[in-house]
Amino acid sequence: MNADLSFRSGLKDVVPTLFGYIGVGLAMGIVANTSHLSVLAVLLMSLIVYAGSAQFIIISMLLAGSPVSAIVLSTFLINSRMILMSMSIAQYFKKDSLWQNIGLGSLLTDETFALSMNKINLTDKKLRPQWLHAANIIAYLVWAAATVVGCLLGNLITDPNQFGLDFAVVGMFIGLLYLQIITDRSKSLKTQLLVVLFVAIAMYFLMRFVPGNIALLIATLLGCGFGMVVSPK
Incomplete structure (x- = not known):
């Protein structure tokens, strides 16, 4: 590419x-x-x-x-x-x-x-x-x-x-x-891996309570918010 x-x-x-x-x-x-x-x-x-x-x-x-x-x-x-x-x-x-x-x-x-x-x-x-x-x-x-x-x-x-x-x-x-x-x-490796780990953990717990596709949507939104918080300003 x-x-x-x-x-x-x-x-x-x-x-x-x-x-x-x-x-x-x-x-x-x-x-x-x-x-x-x-x-x-x-x-x-x-x-x-x-x-x-x-x-x-x-x-x-x-x-x-x-x-x-x-x-x-x-x-x-x-x-x-x-x-x-x-x-x-x-x-x-x-x-x-x-x-x-x-x-x-x-x-x-x-x-x-x-x-x-x-x-x-x-x-x-x-x-x-x-x-x-x-x-x-x-x-x-x-x-x-x-x-x-x-x-x-x-x-x-x-x-x-x-x-x-x-x-x-x-x-x-x-x-x-x-x-x-x-x-x-544009973002450090540490920041990207933190977001990936956060989304993975969020998916793990969300799938215990809601269907997989809904869990994916919620985890995505939570991951976006988490990424904004941990990204350096």
Whole structure:
């Protein structure tokens, strides 16, 4: 990764994260197949919903016969963290049009957000629409393709966990966190590790009382506040 913010650079920068999309996408497609969803249904879900964890929940709720209102509400809560991410990244596109921002925000994911946070450490806190569009679009297409392939392979693979596919996204985020820590020179290593430790501890205790996705949202907010307190003025 370098300071280039061109469309081609966006294509190159997003490549390492694609392995996470492929692993989780294959697992999602396999689960969908074993739940008797058609390939077309899986493709449309990936293109319209485009949310890994939410798609797993949607499949289980469909099988349980849950009402549409409950499915919509659950999906919103699971992805509510994207509100925080979108607000954080919007400041870098204030000079761009509303439609540019809508396009960027619609396809923003955890991975492309983290990629953007790493990129700004190399570009003097700057981002350009063409760079993020490239990263978002490639991630979007790879995710959809991976879920469809997983669905087609569903009859051959009964347990995706035996291949470690469930760990793919975790491993990817560990790598992104490492890159963030080593490239962000605006904050000391000690401060960054303190925030990471605080969020990890907060998640540990919060998950005892609230669902995982809500715990993640609360821990993120608490981590932001803690980071403001411990960061040198």
